[in-house]
Amino acid sequence: MTITGENFIAGERRKGTSTFQARDAQSGEAFGESFAAASAQDVSDACAAAADAQNDFSSRPLAERAAFLRLVADKIDALGDTLTQRAMKESGLPEARLNGERGRTVGQLRLFAAEVENGGWQQLRIDHADADRTPPKPDLRLRMIPLGPVAVFGASNFPLAFSVAGGDTASAFAAGCCVVVKGHPAHPGTSELVAQAITEAVAEAGLPAGTFSLLNGTENSLGEALVTDPRIAAVGFTGSRGGGLALMQHAAARDVPIPVYAEMSSINPVTLMPARLADAAEDLAKAYVGSLSLGAGQFCTNPGIVLAVKGDALDRFLAAAKEELKSVGGQTMLTTGIHKAYTEGASRLAQRTGAELLGMGEEAPGTCGQAQVFTVSADAFLADKGFEEEVFGPSSIVIQCEDLAQVKQVLSGLEGQLTTTLHMNEADHEDAAMLMPVLEQLAGRIIANSWPTGVDVTHAMVHGGPFPATSDGRSTSVGTLAIERFLRPVSYQDMPESLLPSALRSENPGYLVRVDGDYRA
Amino acid sequence: MTITGENFIAGERRKGTSTFQARDAQSGEAFGESFAAASAQDVSDACAAAADAQNDFSSRPLAERAAFLRLVADKIDALGDTLTQRAMKESGLPEARLNGERGRTVGQLRLFAAEVENGGWQQLRIDHADADRTPPKPDLRLRMIPLGPVAVFGASNFPLAFSVAGGDTASAFAAGCCVVVKGHPAHPGTSELVAQAITEAVAEAGLPAGTFSLLNGTENSLGEALVTDPRIAAVGFTGSRGGGLALMQHAAARDVPIPVYAEMSSINPVTLMPARLADAAEDLAKAYVGSLSLGAGQFCTNPGIVLAVKGDALDRFLAAAKEELKSVGGQTMLTTGIHKAYTEGASRLAQRTGAELLGMGEEAPGTCGQAQVFTVSADAFLADKGFEEEVFGPSSIVIQCEDLAQVKQVLSGLEGQLTTTLHMNEADHEDAAMLMPVLEQLAGRIIANSWPTGVDVTHAMVHGGPFPATSDGRSTSVGTLAIERFLRPVSYQDMPESLLPSALRSENPGYLVRVDGDYRA
Structure with missing residues (x-):
């Protein structure tokens, strides 16, 4: 060909x-x-x-x-x-x-x-x-x-x-x-x-x-x-x-x-709930770095921000993520334009008040994207909407919150997203239930205990979400x-059988149909 | 109270x-x-x-x-x-x-x-x-x-x-x-x-x-x-x-x-198919005048234009409509502003090139609206988009077409509508079938053999239609x-049962649900 x-x-x-x-x-x-x-x-x-x-x-x-x-x-x-x-x-x-x-x-x-x-x-x-x-x-x-x-x-x-x-x-x-x-x-x-x-x-x-x-x-x-x-x-x-x-x-x-x-655009907030974080800080960190750098971070569902409550568990997570990052190789980005935008975006992010560089991946030659993770306090994040700008590529920010109330506050103030994720144990469920209404308002898909980068093509998938994740x-x-x-609906009133579309004739060809209010599968 | x-x-x-x-x-x-x-x-x-x-x-x-x-x-x-x-x-x-x-x-x-x-x-x-x-x-x-x-x-x-x-x-x-x-x-x-x-x-x-x-x-x-x-x-x-x-x-x-x-806005085109028109010109005329003047014509689904092929049958229809109009009393309109807009709109319509006044209802005092029907040739209608402007109130235009091809041409060029109607006999069905794709593109509801002013509140009703009938x-x-x-969709991925909304838990509470692709009513 x-x-x-x-x-x-x-x-x-x-x-x-x-x-x-x-x-x-x-x-x-x-x-x-x-x-x-x-x-x-x-x-x-x-x-x-x-x-x-x-x-x-x-x-x-x-x-x-x-x-x-x-x-x-x-x-x-x-x-x-x-x-x-x-x-x-x-x-x-x-x-x-x-x-x-x-x-x-x-x-x-x-x-x-x-x-x-x-x-x-x-x-x-x-x-x-x-x-x-x-x-x-x-x-x-x-x-x-x-x-x-x-x-x-x-x-x-x-x-x-x-x-x-x-x-x-x-x-x-x-x-x-x-x-x-x-x-x-x-x-x-x-x-x-x-x-x-x-x-x-x-x-x-x-x-x-x-x-x-x-x-x-x-x-x-x-x-x-x-x-x-x-x-x-x-x-x-x-x-x-x-x-x-x-x-x-x-x-x-x-x-x-x-x-x-x-x-x-979407930055796909991921929340690490306290009990789960305490249990598995290192495993989460490893999976996090894998997700954010997958495909040079060029997924709509890349985990651009992570939220967690300050403390020992989060420190372990950050230390492990920093370590894990070191061996992330640079990967060729889709275009020189995207590479340039990534480099500039990450550098703008680094200069925001309160942003601290946690670690970077291997040095990335040419048009390769170098993985980068930043930390920021929730207060600093809340003070600067610029932190919400998507940086398309393998970068991410960990937001350190004082407590779960502040996690909720940050999530409540975010723009619309494609996905949002909770990592949790059974001990976290009660707190997670308190967050659910906020998450439903925030995103089109709510993920438990995995990373947002996988998007299954099936019946119950939603890859969409409130503006600006999508226009609609x-x-x-x-x-x-x-x-x-x-699609749009059309109604036929008193239409003779021969002029009806075949699916609407009296002999239903086997599709789901609602007859006088009742569904017939 | x-x-x-x-x-x-x-x-x-x-x-x-x-x-x-x-x-x-x-x-x-x-x-x-x-x-x-x-x-x-x-x-x-x-x-x-x-x-x-x-x-x-x-x-x-x-x-x-x-x-x-x-x-x-x-x-x-x-x-x-x-x-x-x-x-x-x-x-x-x-x-x-x-x-x-x-x-x-x-x-x-x-x-x-x-x-x-x-x-x-x-x-x-x-x-x-x-x-x-x-x-x-x-x-x-x-x-x-x-x-x-x-x-x-x-x-x-x-x-x-x-x-x-x-x-x-x-x-x-x-x-x-x-x-x-x-x-x-x-x-x-x-x-x-x-x-x-x-x-x-x-x-x-x-x-x-x-x-x-x-x-x-x-x-x-x-x-x-x-x-x-x-x-x-x-x-x-x-x-x-x-x-x-x-x-x-x-x-x-x-x-x-x-x-x-x-x-x-919608002018709800009604087409009188030849065989039906020949059979029932007088009955159709009577029902038409009743529909266009119902509630002083202040329905979104008022029949603002009627299309038919020139000839004896249409002449009979027009004569009967003219006669029927004479006894239509003026009815109080909703507001003085609407009354004024109606009077001005009808007068603008009367002055359009090719518009001829067929007849009027009884003289209407004060804020009452006087019914008015105009005729126009399809050629003149096609030459002036102004004929498509909705005149909210008891007025309507009969468009006289050379043949069914011209009926189709006029229908194809119209803006989006809430409804469109066909009056027809079995002898008209073949011609109606040729019009159906045009009608589906034109409107949200296609009505056979009645008038558009009735809007049933039920499951299969569509009161909507392409722009500008509606914005969406x-x-x-x-x-x-x-x-x-x-409404908007939200997807829950691997969510623990206790955090799922009750309708999505494994014990379905009796709603229609699609499980692994199959509908269960």
Whole structure:
């Protein structure tokens, strides 16, 4: 499979005028093919094709939609080592991680295929007529329908699982929405390989070509053009807070505002409860350093702050963490830009009033990120909101609190988060219960006794949370509930059987349905 | 029960400095008590009390929450004729309508009480752990939790069913959210009576006083202060497009943006399909005039435009509608401001290029609205977007199309709507099927063979639709699905049983739950 550097507009490969190149994450040097930057015309053509394809794609039987998702997965699997090697060069991520991420990506597509077939997300409801009521009660039937074409922004930190065929794309397809992807310029070759797989799957499945397009480019104007195109009905994004906020503003300023699902920034507070900390300070410290430095700390769920009550146990934890840090090797970061932002962010953090450097990982050459852990008193943390700024990379802060009341105070004042974690023993449960209402307000996922960096792709996962963790805390971008982001309800009143969508006809095809208020599984 | 003109701040009656009076809808004259306009401090105190009460209110057992909703309903029922008489004077709506609306209001509260107990809206999901998987699969459990305190804006056109204890308040309470209502200044006495009923119910149910507050006032700054208060987590609104857009802007400009559910404007296109029109032109005309003039046309679902293909049948329909109109009496409109806007809007409509007056109702004295029907060719309609502006009141336009292709063209170009309707025979079904994808994109509810003005409060109702019908087409403001507007998901990972919310513990209390992907009703 050759990489040509072209955009994919509804099945057609198209060259552009201005061009850019991929960069080797390790060296920062440009290499290989020239990639065409999509023009305004390309954006418009991709969106027009998506709008044209939308009704055809969404009205196919759910079995066809599911088969299409599985076909995309098969074709990505078939890319095998070609895909891994390209992604390694562009992202700097190691082979095992990227093979795992490919598994996650195809697993995600197949999970959504099964979800499409399950059909519960249609929220079918039937209220039967009652002619004897005053006034007569009509027959009403409700289902969820797709919002329309979705713009997906590939993320830099998951070149497979949250990029061209990642979670946003999979859930949008599952909802019946055509997708126009804006590929992340940090991995254009990886994007092209995956886009080619999807494009082939669209053709083989006999779907309209406009079901999928990929647009490349390095300018913010490309994203703006995509989000403001009147045919785009929703946006999925994973990236920086600045990027997400800009998309929110563009979407809100449209003649017809549209929903933006932006997963933006989170520092994922972890609380070490006293009894557990006393029991296992050293084990916790080891796991902490492993979690914060995993993948050069480039996870949305990286544990950016840890809270604990001052004392011997915390001192043991800190000493062990300092020791553990020493052997953490530097790892190549995703881009030179991210490396630079990390270095600057960590240095800003070091200069904040009250911040003390606890320890660092091994010296990190070139574009590698060096792990760093700071300590700060809760009072100093509370005095400076700047401590809450996400430093994307392998750094973290331990907040030393006077008592659990102060732990609660710090947690209560934090911005919205993707996750929050409690490490606890049974002896801590009573105190933990007191914290639970605060944690529920704070984050989309509350974790007991592990570290936040693992995000399982399943039904009960929430990878979302109150602003600014995401632009819209009513949703998740990982797990099957993500499909609901791209749906809206329609009610059919007294509609003749032949004009009802098949799922709402009297012979229910086996989906969950709520009939006159009662659920029937 | 005396009306004192005070605001209700978390159970406390509070006077204000500046004051205003209610106006008799019929005469336009101010009468009776002085009402206190809420100050910025009142807004802040109400929101602070709501935030303080939020966790207590939302963590009560669902049976208590349901009992509270029923208690509110009982207390509103007990207001009986006092409430009806006051609402008649303030709104100009007739007695039978307001008694019906009271029934709708208490029915709505009781439906939400049953919905709270049903519990399906919690979207419970349990994924069991699997230690043998690589990596080990955690135990994940998901539920929906309330967003937080909700600001509700009372609507002028439903002084009971969409005001202080209306659909937005009922669904927010049902979701577990405390509510701060901004009462509509067109019916402050009605608002106070209902607020007193809720306040008593809060106290009797042993709920925290901050569960509910009512703020009165006539200035836009009051609404702005409420929507921008950092403790408010979501907004429910029914009213004008300008008002809704302003709230959306305020909400989006906050440090922490919040969802706004504004039900704004809709002209509810009705299509008369050829076979049905030929069969029943006269009956349709009679029902049309009845629907467009019902309640002086002051329904969000008023049939503002009718589409049909030119020809004998349509001529018969028009002739019959013209005749029927003659005996439509003028009815008092809700406020002098609405009357003025209606008169001006209808006159603007009359002056649009291509608009022809078909007929009018009886001459309407004072603040009464005079029914008016216009005709226009589809070509002229398509040439002037101004025809799509909602004229709130008893006016409507019949669009004469060349053929069904032009009907489809007009429908395809319309802005988002709350409803769209097809009148059809079996002979029309094939053509109707061709229109269905357009109608699904157009509106939240598709009605066959009746008129849009009836909005049943039930499970499968959607009273919502794409922008600008509402600010957020992903939801409904009528029916039990409305509860979902005020919820967000939280996932609990490996949480000890004692720290899980009771609904997610292993012994399921009887709610719908999805276990490892399978629904269990």
